[in-house]
Amino acid sequence: MEKYSRGQRIGVITKKLIENPNKVIGLNYFTERLNAAKSTTSEDIVIIKDTFKALNLGKVETVAGASGGVKYVCSVTDEMREEFVSNLCNILREKERVIIGDFLYMTDILYDPDIISKAGHILASIFIDKDIDYVVTVETKGIPLAYEVAKMLGVKLVIVRRDNKVTEGTTVSINYVSGSSKRIQSMSLSKKSLNKKSNCLFIDDFMKAGGTAKGIDDLIKEFDCNLVGIGVLIDNVESSEKIVDNYISLIKYYGIDDNGMAILEPSIT
């Protein structure tokens, strides 16, 4: 069987780690695939670990024990976050984004893998130590972001529906009052979606008063689960009093000014 050089092995190991964030890959996977000794593979991993650390590319952690191995954990410096967020504010300030009714058009941003993968990276790195079991979101616009966060955290995604689907089996539905419009809305989730006693992270694209986040908190309590964090891309600061506290946002949105320009600034997190 072929032997590979250090550079070749490092290329293969790096790819596997990056494609499986926060998942432990057993050393055997690499030693067998690359026909290399355990000690050699461990040296390869140390090189990747030290280089990533030196260049702020994330953490590579070795996990000891029977189910041990190595995993890649995302991590973002304050500088990287600030650069990303300030660029995104500039994009969102483009004048043609302000549409009838003084809404800010941002759907393209929310579905753009280039932007959403970076935003997901940042949010995941904020919640990485919270021992999350599920990322929860509510349809539709926050789904790509929530998916990215779930992937970076190495956990499953759960999407709460606005309606009840026959393909979901038994569901739990709750009613909640939208904090901004004061309308009663409902959302539902399949009984099969969440294991009891799980830690959930709620991720959404946009927060107004926080009625949805409050509703999610109520809903997952029905599953005996805990909401251990809330992360949103954009926080509408102009909204009426917030009914949730303890959430993280990347951008604060202050509405549209008299010149028809969106007022946005990076959140300090």
Added chain:
Amino acid sequence: MEKYSRGQRIGVITKKLIENPNKVIGLNYFTERLNAAKSTTSEDIVIIKDTFKALNLGKVETVAGASGGVKYVCSVTDEMREEFVSNLCNILREKERVIIGDFLYMTDILYDPDIISKAGHILASIFIDKDIDYVVTVETKGIPLAYEVAKMLGVKLVIVRRDNKVTEGTTVSINYVSGSSKRIQSMSLSKKSLNKKSNCLFIDDFMKAGGTAKGIDDLIKEFDCNLVGIGVLIDNVESSEKIVDNYISLIKYYGIDDNGMAILEPSIT
């Protein structure tokens, strides 16, 4: 400024390429970041390219010219696809997935980043040569899959809504007849979503008669765009006559048998 070893450079280059599928990264990005000569960096890239090729890990392509550089392109062997699809069939055959009304519960699968990233990888590699500009899907359950395909193809995702939202500005709405239930439904898309003359790939989780795919074709025609491919995870073969042809599926679903077991098999693509 620090110098890096070949192994270190290859780790950094591989990470960047894998995180940006089908995007050309200029050589300068690496020479500056790694303080390395262009020739050295080119050698690093050749090593990654040859190793990935030898181990069936995808293609690394160098692009000549002023906007030149290097990109990673996903590619999946028949063997890898077959292994993934046959595993997924086994998961879907689990007896407790059959729910009241003889529906197959598969929501957990459709939102699981482990599974969906691999399925997205496979679908993207099938359509990689089609010069796709946008991946289009319709809410809700196919969104994670469509997002992964868009990311692997290095293009934007567009999500068609079932309703009309004020935050979308001017929208184009069409009515279409669901091929299986014969009900008239509508879907809408913001005018800002697609550039004219673009090539679109429709990705969805499940196909019954194909009414939705037909509707998407009609809708994007309103934007002067072309539907150049249709890819679905699961094709319900039991459905009434298909109203679209020329689509790719990974799994064929034949309904529930007399013993309450789902009948599924890999599609031959």
